[in-house]
Amino acid sequence: MIERKPHLDTLAVSMLVFCCFLWGLNQVAAKAAMPEVPALWQAASRSAGGALLVGLWAWLRNIPIFTRDGTLRGGLLAGALFAAEFLCIFIGLQHTTASRMVVFIYISPFVVALGMPFIAHSERLSRVQMVGLLIAFAGVAWAFEEGFNAPAAGPRQLLGDALGVAAGVLWGATTLAIRGSKLSGASAEKTLLYQLAVSGVILVIAALAIGARLPGVLSALAWSAMGFQIVVVTAFSYVLWFWLIGRYAATRLASFTLLTPVFGLMLGTLLLNETITTRLAIALLAVATGIVLVNRRV
Numbered sequence: 528m529i530e531r532k533p534h535l536d537t538l539a540v541s542m543l544v545f546c547c548f549l550w551g552l553n554q555v556a557a558k559a560a561m562p563e564v565p566a567l568w569q570a571a572s573r574s575a576g577g578a579l580l581v582g583l584w585a586w587l588r589n590i591p592i593f594t595r596d597g598t599l600r601g602g603l604l605a606g607a608l609f610a611a612e613f614l615c616i617f618i619g620l621q622h623t624t625a626s627r628m629v630v631f632i633y634i635s636p637f638v639v640a641l642g643m644p645f646i647a648h649s650e651r652l653s654r655v656q657m658v659g660l661l662i663a664f665a666g667v668a669w670a671f672e673e674g675f676n677a678p679a680a681g682p683r684q685l686l687g688d689a690l691g692v693a694a695g696v697l698w699g700a701t702t703l704a705i706r707g708s709k710l711s712g713a714s715a716e717k718t719l720l721y722q723l724a725v726s727g728v729i730l731v732i733a734a735l736a737i738g739a740r741l742p743g744v745l746s747a748l749a750w751s752a753m754g755f756q757i758v759v760v761t762a763f764s765y766v767l768w769f770w771l772i773g774r775y776a777a778t779r780l781a782s783f784t785l786l787t788p789v790f791g792l793m794l795g796t797l798l799l800n801e802t803i804t805t806r807l808a809i810a811l812l813a814v815a816t817g818i819v820l821v822n823r824r825v
Contacts (some may be wrong), residue, residue: 534776539775542767543783548738549764551790553756554616555798560752564742565619567734572753573603573608573796577761578720584762585716588705592717601708605718608701608726613726613732615694631691633788636660643778646707659820663785666813692764699781705769706777715770723761782821 535543557569564572587590620628640660644651701722705711710718745753771780 535779539697539737539771539780540783541782542716544786546764546767547786548790549760550784550787551792553760554791555794556752556755556760559758560572560749563749564753565734565739566620567730567737567739568742569753569756570613570617571727571730573756573761574613574730574791576757578723578727578763580758580762581716581720581723581766584766585704585714585720588624588716590714592715593627596713596715597709598713598721601704602718602721603725604708605701605704605710607729608697608720609722610726610729610733612694612697612701613730615697617692619687619694619755621687623646623684623691628687628691628694631688632694632698633664633785634692635698635702636784637664638696639702639781640778642699642703645652654731656821659815659817660782662820663782663814663817666785666789666817668810669809669813670793677754702772702777702781705772711743711773713773715766715768715773718769718773719765723765780822782817785817789814792797 532539557566560569571703582592584590616632637660640657705718710721742749
């Protein structure tokens with residue numbers, strides 16, 4: 528059984544910031560590929576392609592994947608939650624704005640913070656740490672205030688917002704399902720492969736069921752964007768994430784994910800030639816303050 532560290536060391540923080548950077552850049556890649564690859568097919572392709580790569584990596588490294596270790600039930604649950612999260616995101620984006628969606632998704636750390644005490648009492652957050660989580664989330668919400676003030680996305684915007692909240696809950700629930708099951712002691716590769724394989728099947732079926740348009744001939748930009756999402760984000764960064772979940776306190780890890788939408792806004796600003804605002808700088812400060820408070824030693 529792997530002994531988890533109650534506090535994040537330099538290695539964990541470095542990996543977390545790197546993962547959040549990649550996840551933020553993923554938003555730009557997904558937007559770049561969207562005109563040629565519909566959203567649901569993007570999600571299905573990422574899961575299926577990532578599953579193949581992770582499976583190949585595990586085979587080359589002789590990492591046991593198919594041994595009977597009691598993880599099947601937890602793996603199927605985590606995979607179903609993973610698929611449901613992306614279904615909510617991509618269906619919800621048809622009815623609400625991307626900026627509103629990203630704020631709602633990042634209620635995930637609150638779900639983890641509220642649920643982890645029922646799984647591991649040692650990960651209960653103090654009042655100061657909960658305040659830190661609130662400050663970090665407020666910084667993210669403030670950075671995306673323009674999305675909230677924009678004209679209504681349509682008559683079904685409330686449905687899109689609700690699906691965004693559901694996606695955030697499902698992401699947090701996935702983390703809790705991993706920590707609360709025998710997947711907690713499994714390798715990062717096996718944990719991720721469960722989610723990618725199960726979600727890949729579910730998402731392909733969903734894409735076919737709703738009649739999503741199959742992508743045709745892709746440009747070099749679309750191929751690059753999809754390659755980045757499948758190889759770097761889905762296969763590489765998710766292995767890092769689940770390796771961290773197996774070795775560090777989940778509540779502290781989850782707090783760092785609030786950096787992702789801020790990175791996404793920064794990278795969108797740089798890559799799409801948008802203006803860097805004072806609002807973003809203040810939001811970054813709020814997120815940094817919140818993360819420091821969540822990870823303070825108590």
